[in-house]
Amino acid sequence: DYDGEIRVDGQRVERPGLDRSIVFQEHRLLPWLNVEANVAAALRQSGLATAERGQLVRDHLHLVGLEQFAKAYPAQLSGGMAQRVAIARALVTKPRFLLLDEPFGALDALTRLRLQDELQRIVRNEGTTAVLVTHDVDEAVYLGDRIVVMHPHPGRIATILPVTDAVSRDRSDPNFIGLRDEVLSRLGVSRTGNDAAAEVRRSA
Known part of the structure; x- marks a missing residue:
């Protein structure tokens, strides 16, 4: 309910x-x-x-x-x-x-x-x-002015991240990559690429 x-x-x-x-x-x-x-x-x-x-x-x-x-x-x-x-x-x-x-x-x-x-x-x-x-983090950073990161079970707001003027809409820009990595980190996803598969951490 x-x-x-x-x-x-x-x-x-x-x-x-x-x-x-x-x-x-x-x-x-x-x-x-x-x-x-x-x-x-x-x-x-x-x-x-x-x-x-x-x-x-x-x-x-x-x-x-x-x-x-x-x-x-x-x-x-x-x-x-x-x-x-x-x-x-x-x-x-x-x-x-x-x-x-x-x-x-x-x-x-x-x-x-x-x-x-x-x-x-x-x-x-x-x-x-x-x-x-969206479940596409790149899409969220590219299109958004603010990114609301949600956690499941039950659905709730984990954090709200602003997309500042310093973040270029160029996906190769360091600030773009930095914000994308920050969102992934808030979702519990590895940013190193060393894991065999990145997994979203289940919320307790």
């Missing part, structure tokens, strides 16, 4: 709202709708006029670089393209908060790196507060 509540600006969150959006590990696009219809589906309860909804959809497909695929269906897209549609759908409502649950976990390594750059650019341009859940 779990106890507690979620508050945003002091207000308890009790139901879904247009001010909050989520992107999952799987794109979860509706296969019978084309790309623009999938993005537009997020606006059904917005109360906006049809023309305004259409413009928002076009703007956000442009934001993720997929305006030329507006009439394509999910089955015609690559995994990375489908996830970009999911990001456009999440942002089209102009949410104050974007929640991302392992959004790139199902993608190949190169696509994942490209979409990390895309996400960083989009969130910066949109001015949206984003909370990213």
Whole structure:
């Protein structure tokens, strides 16, 4: 059993709202709708006029670089393209908060790196507060402003590490590597590479 509540600006969150959006590990696009219809589906309860909804959809497909695929269906897209549609759908409502649950976990390594750059650019341009859940420490350091290290059983915050201006987004930068190693250390993972397999320490 779990106890507690979620508050945003002091207000308890009790139901879904247009001010909050989520992107999952799987794109979860509706296969019978084309790309623009999938993005537009997020606006059904917005109360906006049809023309305004259409413009928002076009703007956000442009934001993720997929305006030329507006009439394509999910089955015609690559995994990375489908996830970009999911990001456009999440942002089209102009949410104050974007929640991302392992959004790139199902993608190949190169696509994942490209979409990390895309996400960083989009969130910066949109001015949206984003909370990213990831098991990839490099991804956390690369994308984050703060890193919240969690311990399991039960889930709880172990520490919060700031990503300062001194930490370059260059993965080969010594400050980047230093922060990555600090996060791994907080997770109980060997940084020496001498172990046959690095293991996350189980919390008592």
